[in-house]
Amino acid sequence: MxxxxxxxxxxxxxxxxxxxxxxxxxxxxxxxxxxxxxxxxxxxxxxxxxxxxxxxxxxxxxxxxxRRTNSVALVISEPDRPDDSSFLNRVFTDPYFGRITAGATGALRLHDIHLVIIPTDSSDHHHVIRYLRQGHVDGVLLISSHERDPLPRQVHDLGIPAVLSARPAQPIPISHADVDQRLGARLAAEHLLGRGCRRLATISGPLDIPAGLDRLDGFRSYLANRGFADVPSVEGDFTRAGGEECAHRLLAQHPDVDGLFVASDLMSEGALRAVQDLGRRVPDEVAVVGFDDSSAALDCRPLLTTVRQPLEEMAAEMAELLMADIASPGRLPRSVTFQPTLVVRDSA
The missing domain is CATH 1.10.260.40 (lambda repressor-like DNA-binding domains)
Structure with a gap:
């Protein structure tokens, strides 16, 4: 040549x-x-x-x-964000969003596709919809699970290929990848019972999202089937500060709790701080199990026993579902459910 x-x-x-x-x-x-x-x-x-x-x-x-841009958008939607700086700080520091971004980026790189990250709330949705309608990207990976968030429906109605990061809170025909949330909570309950805890409680996630509801229901259902009908719970917000505040409130109302399931690792970090501030030893007096197996689990002292959801693999699957939808417009929506595992460390 x-x-x-x-x-x-x-x-x-x-x-x-x-x-x-x-x-x-x-x-x-x-x-x-x-x-x-x-x-x-x-x-x-x-x-x-x-x-x-x-x-x-x-x-x-x-x-x-x-008619392709070789770009897709990762839209991170929160229905309300009273403080822009705190919202953006959470987006770029919360291990959940970081792991989703890493998994999606790695999968899209194999297709030579660029990822555009767009944080948004309800006051900014019209800008996002206009951006998507103008054809700047070929598809959307959407992180949104709050029941009152209209963005999943709005994106679906645009007709642009889109994949959701969890089971939709409302009945929308859209592809999604999720973990078996109820099974993960059952693993936590089983482990706490297995180590001898008998006065169990939980700090749930927000109850307007499927993950919050499913983790709470999975935990309570498993315990109810084993004779523990009354399981105290406090609704949290998936933040460290929220976990700390909820743990203080829960233990003030139920000081005899000896086993605590916290529905995220970030909340667990705050809850552990509260438990120890109250002079309770972990895990001897209060055993704590989290959910995610994120980097926050390794920042905890003691190291956090937690339910692992494989977020990088889930995000990569989201990307593959989206690429298939882009290549074959009109495909029927698909859902993929991953299995959680329990990672035992020092807190329980």
Missing amino acids: TTRPARGGRNPTMDQVAEAAGVSRATVSRVINGAPTVDAKIREMVQRAIAATGYVPNLAARTLVT
Whole structure:
């Protein structure tokens, strides 16, 4: 294969790639745009010519042909955010969002797709919808689970390919990936009973999202079937400060609690601080089990026993579901449920 250097330092052209490969300009265009009808040997010749000439496809021109942007949006939606700085701080420091972003980015990189991160709340939804409607991205990975959040329905109604990060709070025909939340809570209850706890309680997640409800119901249902009908609970908000405040309130009302299931690792970190501030030893006097197996579990003292949900794998599956929806518009929605596991450390 011979190549012709670009004149005057200008970028190589598609015509030069065609000449180097010994094919037509139209064939080079079909290879660049991923046409499935190109013979494998010819595709390889063109790809070698692209590498030899240093040709870089014009993304704008390619977008006009394929109607693809090679970008997808990761939209992180919270229904209300009274303080923008605290909301953004949570987005970029909460291990949950970090793990979702890492898993999605890794999977999309294999498809040469870029990820655009968009935090939003109800006051900003119209800007997000306008951005999506204008075709800046090929699809949406949507983190939203609050029952009152209208964004999942709005995105669905746009007709753009979209995948949700959990079971939808409202009946919307949209693909999603989730973990078996109820099973995870049952694993926590089983472990606490197995180590001899008999006065159990829980700090739930927000009860306007499916994960909060399912973890609470899974924990209580398992215990009810084993004769523990009255299980105290306090509703939390998935933050450290919320976990600490809830634990103080719960233990003030029920000082004899000896086993505590906290519905997130961040809340567990705050709850452990409260338990120890009250002079209770962990796990000897109060055993604590969290949920997530995030980096927060390793920041806890003692190290946190927790239910692991494989968020990186779940996010990668979300990305693959989205790529399939982009490639085949009109596909029926699919759901994928991952299995949780218990990671035993020092807190229970």
